[in-house]
Each structure stands twice: as C-alpha cells, then as structure tokens.
Amino acid sequence: MAVQTPNLEPKGIQGLGKAIKRKEDARFIVGKGNYLDDINLPGMLYMALVHSPYAHAKILNIDTSEALKIPGVKAVITAKDLAAAGLSWIPTLAGDKQMVLADGKVLYQHQEVAAVYAETRQAAADGAAAVQVEYEPLPVVVDPYKATAPDAPVLREDIKDQMSGAHGPRRHPNHIWTWEVGSKDETEKALAQSEVRIKQHMVYPRSHPAPLEPCGCIGDMNRATGRLTVYMTTQAPHAIRTVLSLVTKIPENNIRVISPDIGGGFGNKVPVYPGYVCAIVGSIVLGAPVKWVETRTENLTTTGFARDFHMDIEIGATKDGRVTAMKVYTLADHGAFDAAADPSKYPAGLFSICTGSYDFQKAYAQVEAVYTNKAPGGVAYRCSFRVTEASYLIERSMDVLAHELKMDPAELRLKNFIQPHQFPYPSALGWTYDSGDYEKTLKVALERIGYHELRKEQAEKRARGELMGIGISTFTEIVGAGPSKDFDILGIKMFDGAEIRVHPTGSAIVRAGTRHQGQGHETTWAQIVSEELGLDVDKIIVEEGDTDTAPYGLGTYASRSTPTAGGAMALAARRIREKAKKIAAHLLEVGENDVEWVDKKFQVKGVPGKSVTMNEVAFAAYTNPPPGLEPGLETTYYYDPPNLTFPHGAYVCVVDIDKGTGEVKVRRFVAIDDCGTIINPMIVEGQVHGGLTEGFAMAFMQEIAFDEQGNHLASNFTDYLLPTALETPKWETGHTVTPSPHHPIGAKGVGESPTVGSPAAFVNAVVDALAHLGVRHIDMPITREKVWRVLRSAGIDA
Numbered sequence: 060m061a062v063q064t065p066n067l068e069p070k071g072i073q074g075l076g077k078a079i080k081r082k083e084d085a086r087f088i089v090g091k092g093n094y095l096d097d098i099n100l101p102g103m104l105y106m107a108l109v110h111s112p113y114a115h116a117k118i119l120n121i122d123t124s125e126a127l128k129i130p131g132v133k134a135v136i137t138a139k140d141l142a143a144a145g146l147s148w149i150p151t152l153a154g155d156k157q158m159v160l161a162d163g164k165v166l167y168q169h170q171e172v173a174a175v176y177a178e179t180r181q182a183a184a185d186g187a188a189a190v191q192v193e194y195e196p197l198p199v200v201v202d203p204y205k206a207t208a209p210d211a212p213v214l215r216e217d218i219k220d221q222m223s224g225a226h227g228p229r230r231h232p233n234h235i236w237t238w239e240v241g242s243k244d245e246t247e248k249a250l251a252q253s254e255v256r257i258k259q260h261m262v263y264p265r266s267h268p269a270p271l272e273p274c275g276c277i278g279d280m281n282r283a284t285g286r287l288t289v290y291m292t293t294q295a296p297h298a299i300r301t302v303l304s305l306v307t308k309i310p311e312n313n314i315r316v317i318s319p320d321i322g323g324g325f326g327n328k329v330p331v332y333p334g335y336v337c338a339i340v341g342s343i344v345l346g347a348p349v350k351w352v353e354t355r356t357e358n359l360t361t362t363g364f365a366r367d368f369h370m371d372i373e374i375g376a377t378k379d380g381r382v383t384a385m386k387v388y389t390l391a392d393h394g395a396f397d398a399a400a401d402p403s404k405y406p407a408g409l410f411s412i413c414t415g416s417y418d419f420q421k422a423y424a425q426v427e428a429v430y431t432n433k434a435p436g437g438v439a440y441r442c443s444f445r446v447t448e449a450s451y452l453i454e455r456s457m458d459v460l461a462h463e464l465k466m467d468p469a470e471l472r473l474k475n476f477i478q479p480h481q482f483p484y485p486s487a488l489g490w491t492y493d494s495g496d497y498e499k500t501l502k503v504a505l506e507r508i509g510y511h512e513l514r515k516e517q518a519e520k521r522a523r524g525e526l527m528g529i530g531i532s533t534f535t536e537i538v539g540a541g542p543s544k545d546f547d548i549l550g551i552k553m554f555d556g557a558e559i560r561v562h563p564t565g566s567a568i569v570r571a572g573t574r575h576q577g578q579g580h581e582t583t584w585a586q587i588v589s590e591e592l593g594l595d596v597d598k599i600i601v602e603e604g605d606t607d608t609a610p611y612g613l614g615t616y617a618s619r620s621t622p623t624a625g626g627a628m629a630l631a632a633r634r635i636r637e638k639a640k641k642i643a644a645h646l647l648e649v650g651e652n653d654v655e656w657v658d659k660k661f662q663v664k665g666v667p668g669k670s671v672t673m674n675e676v677a678f679a680a681y682t683n684p685p686p687g688l689e690p691g692l693e694t695t696y697y698y699d700p701p702n703l704t705f706p707h708g709a710y711v712c713v714v715d716i717d718k719g720t721g722e723v724k725v726r727r728f729v730a731i732d733d734c735g736t737i738i739n740p741m742i743v744e745g746q747v748h749g750g751l752t753e754g755f756a757m758a759f760m761q762e763i764a765f766d767e768q769g770n771h772l773a774s775n776f777t778d779y780l781l782p783t784a785l786e787t788p789k790w791e792t793g794h795t796v797t798p799s800p801h802h803p804i805g806a807k808g809v810g811e812s813p814t815v816g817s818p819a820a821f822v823n824a825v826v827d828a829l830a831h832l833g834v835r836h837i838d839m840p841i842t843r844e845k846v847w848r849v850l851r852s853a854g855i856d857a
C-alpha cells in the first residue's frame with residue numbers, strides 16, 4: 060500500500076530574530092530534567108573522597124584499615140594504587156601534569172588524598188571520614204608575589220629541576236611560564252614620549268564559577284562488552300572521550316561519554332577532575348557502575364577557580380586625551396598545577412584583547428604564571444579565556460586616565476574608539492577585529508540612561524555632600540575559539556560539527572558537538588534550521604552531549620557555540636538545501652537552474668504560484684527521489700571559522716553610596732549589547748541578565764580568599780555569596796546590531812559579554828562617586844566594609 064501524503068504545509072517557521080520560548084524549559088520547569096544525580100544504574104556503588112586539611116604537607120602514612128571495616132565499604136584507593144595503573148598523575152589542558160590523588164605530599168587545602176567506594180553514599184562518606192592520614196606540615200606560599208622569592212618553599216618537587224616547561228623557560232621552581240605579546244621597545248619609547256602617563260595596579264581576585272549543580276561522574280565499565288560508558292557533567296564530551304582513550308588506552312569506539320542535562324557550567328565543567336578519574340578507575344577495577352557527586356565544599360575548594368590576575372598597567376596619552384601606548388605586566392596565580400583551560404597556544408588565554416575598543420598604536424603585555432598552595436584552575440569562567448581580566452583592566456584604566464586628564468570618561472572613550480571604517484582592524488597585540496560600531500552603541504546607552512542629566516544631578520548632590528557615581532564600560536569581546544590555524548586543545552583543532560536529518564514528514568533531528576548547560580541551544584539551533592530550511596521549529600528536535608550520536612566538536616564554553624556550531628548548523632542546512640533544490644526541480648518538472656529559494660519555499664523563477672515547500676521536498680526525498688539522486692535528506696558539516704567574532708557592548712551604571720554604612724546601591728544599569736545578528740532576542744536577554752548578575756557578584760560580593768596558612772575562606776555559600784533576587788539590581792537591556800561579516804548568519808557570541816563587560820562599570824561607578832575624595836581605585840569585591848574604610852580614611856563622617 061502506498062504511503063498517504065500527509066499535510067505538508069509547515070506552520071511554525073520561527074527563524075532568526077524570533078523571541079520564542081525555550082523548548083527545553085518545558086522539562087526543566089516541571090522537574091523532569093535528567094541531571095547526573097538523577098541517573099541510577101543497577102548495582103551502582105558510590106564514591107567519596109578524603110581531603111587534606113593542610114595546604115602544604117608531606118604525607119607520612121595513610122591507614123585505610125578502619126575505613127575498610129565499615130559495613131558497605133568495598134575498597135579504598137590511594138595514589139599508590141593509581142600508580143600501578145599509570146594514573147597517579149594526569150596531563151592538564153595547559154601542558155602541565157597534576158596528581159589525581161596526593162602523591163607523597165599535598166599542595167593545597169582540600170586536595171584529594173584517597174577515594175572510598177561503598178554500597179551507599181552514606182557508607183562511602185563514613186569510610187572517607189575513617190581514613191587516617193598522617194601529615195607533616197610544610198611552609199606555605201599563598202601570595203603569588205612571594206612564590207618566586209629565592210627562599211620560597213619549593214612546591215612542585217616533581218619538576219623542581221626542569222628549567223623549561225610547556226610554554227618556555229622557567230626561572231624558579233615555582234615559576235610556570237612567562238608569555239609576552241607586542242613590541243616592548245616601541246611601546247616603552249611611545250610611553251616615554253607621551254604627554255600624560257598613568258600607572259595603576261589592580262587585582263582581579265580569585266573567583267569561582269559555582270554552578271548550582273556541582274560536578275559529578277558515573278563510570279560504568281561493562282566487563283561483558285568491554286565498553287566504558289561515562290556519564291559526566293562535562294561541557295566538552297568529545298574532547299573528554301578522546302583524552303580518556305589516550306590516557307586509558309581503551310579504544311575510542313569502546314568509550315561513550317554522555318553529558319546529561321547540566322545545571323550550569325560557566326567553565327567549571329571543562330577540566331578533568333580527580334573525582335572523575337577515580338569514579339572511572341573504581342568502575343573498571345570493581346566491575347560495577349560508580350557514582351561520584353561532589354559536595355558544595357568540594358566544588359568551591361578543589362575544582363577550577365577563575366581569575367586571580369594581579370595586573371599593572373601603564374597608559375600614555377596626549378594632553379587632549381588620545382591614547383598612544385599601553386604596557387601591561389600581570390602575575391597569574393595558577394595554584395598548585397597549571398590546569399588552566401586555555402587553547403594550547405595561549406597560556407594566558409586571549410588576554411591580549413586588553414587594548415579593548417580603543418585605537419592603541421603601540422602595546423605590549425607580559426604575563427607570568429606561578430605556583431602557589433591553592434587549588435589549580437584558571438578556567439574561563441563565563442569568559443573567552445582571560446578576556447574578563449583584560450576587559451576589566453582596560454575599562455578601569457580608561458577611567459583612571461579620564462580622571463587624570465579631568466575629562467569626562469564618555470568623552471575620552473568617544474575620542475579613542477576604533478572607527479567603523481577601520482574594520483577589519485588589526486590590533487597592536489595581533490588580533491583582527493571583524494566588525495563593530497562602538498560609538499553608536501555607547502550613544503544608545505548614554506541616551507537611554509540620560510547621561511547628561513545624571514552628571515548634572517551628580518554635581519548637585521556632590522555640592523550637598525551626597526555620594527553618587529556613574530560608571531561606563533565600553534568593552535570588546537573576542538569569542539568563537541576557534542579557527543584551526545591558531546586554536547587547538549591538546550592538539551585537537553577547535554572546529555565544531557552539526558548534523559541534520561530531515562525526516563520524510565518534514566520534521567528533523569539536529570545534533571551538534573556543543574553541549575549546552577542552560578544557554579538554550581535546543582531552541583536556537585532549531586531556529587537556525589527553521590530559518591534556513593523553512594521547517595516548523597516545533598518539529599525540530601536538538602540533541603547534544605552523547606559521543607555515540609553527536610558529531611565531533613569541542614563543546615560549549617567561552618561563548619563559542621554560536622560562532623562555531625551555530626555556523627556549522629547554518630552551513631549544514633544550506634548543504635541540505637542544495638540537495639533539496641534538485642528534488643524540488645524534479646517535483647516542479649523544471650531544470651535546477653529554474654528553481655529559486657524565495658520566502659522559505661522553492662519556486663519556479665518568476666512564477667510565484669508554482670512552488671513546493673521543504674516538507675514536500677522531504678517527503679519526496681524518501682518516496683519519489685529524482686532518478687540517479689541518492690535518496691534521503693541529511694548531512695553533517697564541520698565548520699572551521701575563518702576568524703573569531705568580536706561582540707561589544709556599552710554598559711552604564713549609576714550608584715548611590717550611603718556615607719554612614721558604606722553601602723553601595725546600584726540605582727540603574729543600562730546594558731546595550733551588540734552580538735551581531737540575534738537568533739533569539741529573549742534568550743539573548745536572559746543571557747545578559749544572568750551574566751550581569753554574575754558580574755555584579757564579582758564586583759561586590761565574591762572572592763575565593765585564603766589565610767596565611769592556605770586555609771580556604773570561602774568554602775560554602777555562607778562565605779562565598781551568590782546574589783539572590785534581593786541583592787540583584789533591575790537590569791535595563793537593549794542592543795545594536797553589527798553583523799559579523801564572516802559568520803554564516805552574521806552572529807557573534809553573547810553568553811559571556813555581560814560578565815566580561817559589567818565588573819568595570821560597577822567599579823567605575825563606585826570610584827566615580829568617591830573620586831573627589833582622592834580615590835583612584837578600589838579592588839573587587841567592593842564590600843560595604845571596604846567602602847566604609849575608604850570613607851573613614853577620607854575623613855568623611857556619616
């Protein structure tokens with residue numbers, strides 16, 4: 060019996076620019092997400108880790124006998140057991156190596172020392188508490204400036220005699236690398252000749268992505284088939300599978316990595332952590348699935364931190380405010396192992412975007428990385444690899460320069476912006492900015508907030524002794540890592556893949572090598588396909604995160620998904636459209652050259668009444684393909700972007716400060732973003748709200764701090780504060796659109812723009828409120844106490 064032709068009229072084509080609701084939210088809102096801890100396998104064991112109370116200590120003895128007596132405890136492993144499997148140390152993404160379990164000594168407080176496997180989560184925790192470890196404390200290095208002192212204790216005894224590492228020469232056992240870019244001599248000459256020079260030291264404190272769902276893993280080795288399935292909270296499942304295969308020597312086809320729904324990643328779920336390795340090893344050794352889900356404290360104390368950049372900048376300018384040169388020195392505190400998650404060629408990430416939106420003719424930046432007794436990391440927390448630090452540095456410094464020149468900070472920026480006709484713009488530090496219109500975006504933001512009236516109000520208030528400040532940040536981002544000529548991680552090029560399968564009835568399944576953690580890809584990828592193929596958006600299902608089915612890709616972080624997988628998706632759809640055109644010509648009984656794609660349909664050129672929809676074409680691809688044409692309608696496209704994308708934004712913040720308490724109230728915050736073509740304005744607005752909230756938290760609330768003994772002072776959410784609806788200001792958002800000239804749909808990434816751009820706006824506003832008291836800079840987090848002390852030392856009484 061012939062198949063009946065269904066109704067093939069597509070209804071809900073919802074392409075670019077449509078603010079449709081997120082498809083994935085239906086399951087999240089009703090509590091039907093499938094997160095790692097929702098997965099329970101038959102016979103599954105649980106794992107708990109033993110952590111070090113010391114920041115630096117020799118391990119004299121580990122006694123597991125009491126732990127093994129606890130009912131339900133199956134096994135305890137230490138570094139010695141891992142050594143037998145060649146897994147006591149693993150390579151890091153940054154070319155260093157790190158201990159899985161403490162091998163002879165511990166290098167930071169809370170470091171993992173042993174893993175306990177048991178039948179229940181409780182028994183595993185009891186077992187971990189019963190492991191007796193004898194330590195001999197060693198001197199501790201917390202301050203990165205003291206790490207390379209001649210008498211500093213040697214932290215990494217394993218490489219103390221290696222005077223060269225993955226990124227060049229090392230000048231001290233605690234020195235990791237020195238990286239530089241730009242011309243030092245020319246920059247110093249230009250600075251010496253500048254009429255005005257400012258210098259500023261500033262710290263971007265250690266922070267933590269603190270995703271609401273902590274990290275976790277289930278290792279499931281099936282001894283019968285020899286197949287290892289790993290469920291893991293990872294933002295990059297394919298890369299993890301490849302690394303697992305290389306490290307364990309299990310053939311890659313026998314490893315399946317599944318990244319289920321993820322409750323926030325923000326860069327924290329990119330690296331490989333000891334807990335993951337121990338869960339997998341446990342499963343291989345014990346022949347049962349092993350689940351490990353970390354606690355909040357484990358997440359905050361042991362997994363990838365962010366920032367910890369100690370920066371010195373010098374800027375030269377003319378008296379009338381044209382910048383001439385910039386020189387930067389940064390000391391990067393990497394903790395005990397260099398486990399930063401950066402593309403291989405860029406040990407300091409994309410920090411060389413620090414010339415920002417301004418036309419600096421000369422620039423030079425040097426970054427030195429050192430080891431300290433802190434947890435490793437340096438992850439790209441909602442940031443395209445050190446771009447947040449760079450953006451904060453330049454945007455804060457432009458305000459310092461404006462104060463020095465007694466110029467309005469908006470006027471200084473307008474005077475120095477790279478102009479639209481200068482794109483593609485080669486920056487002094489080596490990037491080619493694709494496009495931007497900084498002046499337009501700033502003017503929209505200033506207009507929206509009523510800048511000139513606010514300046515008048517500020518002057519009146521200042522005369523009355525009241526404290527009000529206005530802060531601007533006109534940042535440039537650099538996202539979409541990246542073009543394979545420059546970007547790889549452990550040698551794997553950073554392209555991304557997309558696969559589209561159109562079914563006979565005009566529905567489709569779409570897969571990508573990315574893995575969303577709340578960004579809305581299930582909606583936006585479907586919108587790109589709906590736009591390109593004229594299919595009903597509700598009939599397009601998007602899958603990510605399973606290495607058995609998804610095309611290869613390097614995952615989701617650093618706002619790279621839209622610039623990479625988004626491009627792959629559009630080009631995959633266009634490839635399908637090429638084949639579909641042949642089928643359309645067959646159906647319309649004309650030659651292929653007589654068919655054109657108009658209004659999301661194929662029509663005979665010049666004959667609008669003679670057309671077929673993609674749904675009709677899809678049906679024909681399976682029921683009536685043209686003779687000689689391969690049936691079916693599906694393809695895979697790997698997209699290697701020609702350049703990164705350079706989104707930008709103009710943020711303006713207004714604060715009022717209470718003289719008595721030092722409390723800073725963010726009265727208004729206007730954020731105008733430009734991420735090129737917008738796929739879904741509602742999703743972009745959501746991304747901006749979330750990112751601004753995280754920027755606010757860094758500016759005012761959060762720091763991973765340590766005492767002199769290396770004790771971690773922010774190991775839970777009562778010490779490391781997350782903003783709730785009560786603290787979070789009301790955001791006012793908007794956008795300008797400067798499409799990327801090289802991206803298939805003109806889109807640039809946006810996920811992290813607000814986190815990158817906002818901290819400087821907050822800090823600039825606070826400093827602006829206090830500038831007339833002689834205040835030039837305050838380091839984040841700007842707590843009430845810090846402001847109170849600044850006010851008291853300036854002689855201000857309530």
Ligand code: CDP
Nearest residue numbers: 578579583618619620621738739808809810
């Ligand atoms: O890599 P990640 O998904 O974190 O960042 P992104 O590429 O900036 O995308 C974040 C979300 O915003 C995704 O759902 C994008 O498709 C969406 N987006 C958009 O709708 N329009 C843009 N121009 C950029 C991103």
